[in-house]
Amino acid sequence: MTKRFAVILAAGQGTRMKSKLYKVLHPVCGKPMVQHVVDQVSAVSVEKLVTIIGHGAEKVKSQLGNASEYALQEEQLGTAHAVIQAAPILEGEEGVTLVVCGDTPLITTETMEQLLKHHENTSAKATILTARAEDPTGYGRVVRGSEGNVEKIVEHKDANQSERLIQEINTGTYCFDNRFLFDSLKKVSNDNVQGEFYLPDVIEILKNQGEIVTAYQTSNFEETLGVNDRYALSQAEKIMQLRINKKHMLNGVTIVDSNNTYISTDAVIGQDTVVLPGTVITGNTDIAANCQIGPHTEINDCKIGERTIIRQSVAHNSNIGNDVNIGPFAHIRPDSMIHDEVKIGNFVEIKKAVFGHGSKASHLSYIGDAEVGADVNIGCGTITVNYDGKKKYLTKIEDGAFIGCNSNLIAPVTVGKGAYVAAGSTINQDVPGNALSIARARQVNKEDYADKFK
Missing domain, CATH: 2.160.10.10 (Hexapeptide repeat proteins)
Structure with missing residues (x-):
């Protein structure tokens, strides 16, 4: 059986929360968001789980304890920069790595298991978890080719008129062949307005190398909700409450x-x-x-x-x-x-x-x-x-x-x-x-x- 690993991105401060409490520690139904994610990821039988910490590092470690290993992102220079901090722990391993954001408390073990199985069955080097959004404004669109594989991810601001009609969006959760992931991360550039290293750029790098990139579309858009402010936090609380x-x-x-x-x-x-x-x-x-x-x-x-x-x-x-x-x-x-x-x-x-x-x-x-x-x-x-x-x-x-x-x-x-x-x-x-x-x-x-x- 293919080895499984996971990286959870939990280094951001979350300035839009307007809080002294670090974003991923805000509770949903009494449990910090990042704890929800760790609990669900742990249930898919990963051999190594690495949480990327930055702001509030010691408090996040105190919350998660021995449930995770940790890698410190001292400067927040983008999602690709965050993942590469796990290289000392994961680079060189053979297997599949799941990358999940620590501010997505509604994601379930079942969805991640289906994503992993889809990735393993298609022999892809990367698989994107996608969802169908009634209003996809602001989300990156997933453009598929004739065979259903992913051609590219287009951010909303860069999408043309026809691409903006696409309702399949990138949720920010991915599966990668672990060796190809860390090889590609070294090639990611920060030549952009923000001067940051973005994880979706790995998709383009793999496509240019002729590798297969697939997408698995979850039927439950609510699971993919990322919490960036108090309003989204209240939405997540309500959804979780009704689910429980x-x-x-x-x-x-x-x-x-x-x-x-x-x-x-x-x-x-x-x-x-x-x-x-x-x-x-x-x-x-x-x-x-x-x-x-x-x-x-x-x-x-x-x-x-x-x-x-x-x-x-x-x-x-x-x-x-x-x-x-x-x-x-x-x-x-x-x-x-x-x-x-x-x-x-x-x-x-x-x-x-x-x-x-x-x-x-x-x-x-x-x-x-x-x-x-x-x-x-x-x-x-x-x-x-x-x-x-x-x-x-x-x-x-x-x-x-x-x-x-x-x-x-x-x-x-x-x-x-x-x-x-x-x-x-x-x-x-x-x-x-x-x-x-x-x-x-x-x-x-x-x-x-x-x-x-x-």
Whole structure:
């Protein structure tokens, strides 16, 4: 089998984005554009993947990590100049090299695989990925000969009247015979208005040598969208969003309003789960079957069990079990473990806490840095007082305990198994199992005292 290599062009700053963030790091559905490209390219089984970096080089490397090798383009002198920076890694290899721009987040593994197979089957030295544009204004036109092979690429400004009627455009993605690519790159000239070295010039060099140059036309123009400004970024976001939602719906998830539901590319959702409008699911979230998420709920990097309901709430970096009911207006903060059949009600905040099987905090409570056992009832207005201004301390509430309304549990403290804490208590000492603890001021009634204020 022919060896495959890939070069991803990610050195540009992207001045039209008008941003301090380098262009290829702008996210689409929660993932940087260049990460989308690397993930899709990696799936076509390339032996070496080289990302050309320049502006923001260290940040791009930090994002991609070991998924790629890197070559630095210190000066941005054109696309051909960018590709030749990969010569120390790829020159001399026998095989096919795929060249993709890092600002094309919508391109898919399937399209690149079809491009590669077309290239390999035609024995071409170069193959251009093309698409049909309803309005090709501004795009380079692909001019084919009588046998269907590529005669030339004509930029819009250089095209004559008949060439401007051509709707097949160059997408900027290519396959090359690797040896011919690096031989031809040495012959590319910068004799042009911009004084830059352009990759499409390789096509003309190969044609002049009598080599075969072909084109593979994708049926999906949207995949070829290059993101150069915030408007194009919003278009890519919308297309990606609908693509992700469609995948989940075809897999058995009900998404009530696909236009107002936002799901990351890495999220997993089980069958018969219902996602209601205004919901945002990000990161590596894993939601099991038969859940109800939303409306207006934010889930990030959570694992959620079956038949769980989360309404109008926020949950981050936590594990949530089966048959859990959360919300409305609850906040599950990072490092929480919510076991099965738990109820977390309205305006309850959970932070770095374990919540045992069947326990309840139905409303208006803060449970932070805590271990809550099974079948615990936490009354309205309960607070685990976990922070003394310097350090945070643990509160333990053992199985079957009952915490009355408006209680303060001053950590470190333990409420024993089956114990009761009376409403309105401030607890700063351990409560033994099965005890009743009352820690509040004695009530005093002064008869007729209010008359003094009338």
